[in-house]
Amino acid sequence: MNKKLSPATICVQGGWQPKNGDPRILPIFQSTTFKYDTTEQMARLFDLEESGYFYTRLQNPTNDAVASKIAALEGGVGAMLTSSGQAANFYAVFNICEAGDHFISSSAIYGGTFNLFGVTLRKLGIECTFVDPDMSEEELSKVFRPNTKLLFGETIANPGMNVLDIEKFARVAHSHGVPLIVDNTFATPVNCRPLEWGADIVTHSTTKYMDGHATSVGGVLVDGGKFDWNAHSDKFPGLTTPDASYHGLTYTENFGNAAYLTKATAQLMRDFGSIQSPFNAFLVNLGLETLHLRMQRHCENAQKVAEYLQGHPKVAWVRYCGLKGDKYYELGEKYLKNGSCGVLSFGVKGTREDAARLMDNFKFIAIVTHVADVRTCVLHPASHTHRQLSDEQLVEAGVAPDLIRLSVGIEDVDDIIADLDQALAAL
Numbered sequence: 001m002n003k004k005l006s007p008a009t010i011c012v013q014g015g016w017q018p019k020n021g022d023p024r025i026l027p028i029f030q031s032t033t034f035k036y037d038t039t040e041q042m043a044r045l046f047d048l049e050e051s052g053y054f055y056t057r058l059q060n061p062t063n064d065a066v067a068s069k070i071a072a073l074e075g076g077v078g079a080m081l082t083s084s085g086q087a088a089n090f091y092a093v094f095n096i097c098e099a100g101d102h103f104i105s106s107s108a109i110y111g112g113t114f115n116l117f118g119v120t121l122r123k124l125g126i127e128c129t130f131v132d133p134d135m136s137e138e139e140l141s142k143v144f145r146p147n148t149k150l151l152f153g154e155t156i157a158n159p160g161m162n163v164l165d166i167e168k169f170a171r172v173a174h175s176h177g178v179p180l181i182v183d184n185t186f187a188t189p190v191n192c193r194p195l196e197w198g199a200d201i202v203t204h205s206t207t208k209y210m211d212g213h214a215t216s217v218g219g220v221l222v223d224g225g226k227f228d229w230n231a232h233s234d235k236f237p238g239l240t241t242p243d244a245s246y247h248g249l250t251y252t253e254n255f256g257n258a259a260y261l262t263k264a265t266a267q268l269m270r271d272f273g274s275i276q277s278p279f280n281a282f283l284v285n286l287g288l289e290t291l292h293l294r295m296q297r298h299c300e301n302a303q304k305v306a307e308y309l310q311g312h313p314k315v316a317w318v319r320y321c322g323l324k325g326d327k328y329y330e331l332g333e334k335y336l337k338n339g340s341c342g343v344l345s346f347g348v349k350g351t352r353e354d355a356a357r358l359m360d361n362f363k364f365i366a367i368v369t370h371v372a373d374v375r376t377c378v379l380h381p382a383s384h385t386h387r388q389l390s391d392e393q394l395v396e397a398g399v400a401p402d403l404i405r406l407s408v409g410i411e412d413v414d415d416i417i418a419d420l421d422q423a424l425a426a427l
């Protein structure tokens, strides 16, 4: 696909490139396996000497078409679909970290990722230090250790709504010889392409805006292809020294700038198997075809809702980087010129119980453990997604106990505001 096409065109035209007589629409290759005529050809595929399909856990044509569309949208060299956003972030880290290693993550991240990094990876011997993403470069530099392997952050934090200073994070990561991994779920490549700002690897929960209709849990890992693993080969032996499980093949030598992605596919997906089903990939692709239109409407609606809430006497605070005076307004202007996303957070004056009561007053705005689909919905993280976290951890993760996360959909904005208005009036 021509990289010069704009994101809107890639959303519609990227990925599947039918040849003469092929289906116009991306077909669902609902097949576990692929047939070959000779043993030898199959053997070459298993040795990674030839590319081709042989088993859907490793590669599937439907998934590959969708992954290549997302890679083109992000400006990466390739991508791999995973069964969920959690799997994508796990692979992103585990691809270059092993027992005894350390990495650094912004503390303003999705609750599930916070648990994965802080609790589960620790059980595998990988230690994560969480940092305030707004700390200075000097402070951040001090957190690095000789065994630090990567830096991680979210473009727009879920649900804290912090905007990441990607260039700052990239500078510090690169000055310590490690890559920056950015979870770009909320911004989507329509509104921000972290690779253009210096990130090296991008992840997504495709469950959110990419699917956009709340039909399919999924994730994606995108390789920017620019990080020089060989320049820091002592830190990344998994990429720069022979892999015994592939007859001593070396990823950087054999696959050049796609080394990271090839290792993730050939080794991690082979062994952990969190593949996205081709049917889900098909649905994600349908979502991607309108992503550019939906993001525009999500952002327009969220901006109006944020302004309405900010002017309401019962609302204590609103966090949306599109609001002038928001802590992240300037970073938003820099990294999210076309808009940020449809998600905002706010608190109502009163107690934590008042926040819960407000949620029960809505008519069509629904309480669901979801964000970033076409339907407006709300969540109270302290009692839902983040309930495993202590009060201290909640604050560290940028989640106030009274924080209500509102995911503004693409309905008529006047109807959304009317529903908010009657719910607040009844409080």
Ligand SMILES: *Cc1c(COP(=O)(O)O)cnc(C)c1O
Pocket (backbone or CB within 6 Å): 084, 085, 086, 087, 089, 110, 112, 113, 154, 158, 183, 185, 186, 204, 205, 206, 207, 208, 217, 218, 219
């Ligand atoms: C939802 C989410 C995830 C996890 O994705 P799943 O698809 O639910 O596994 C990761 N990161 C962010 C920013 C998310 O919003």
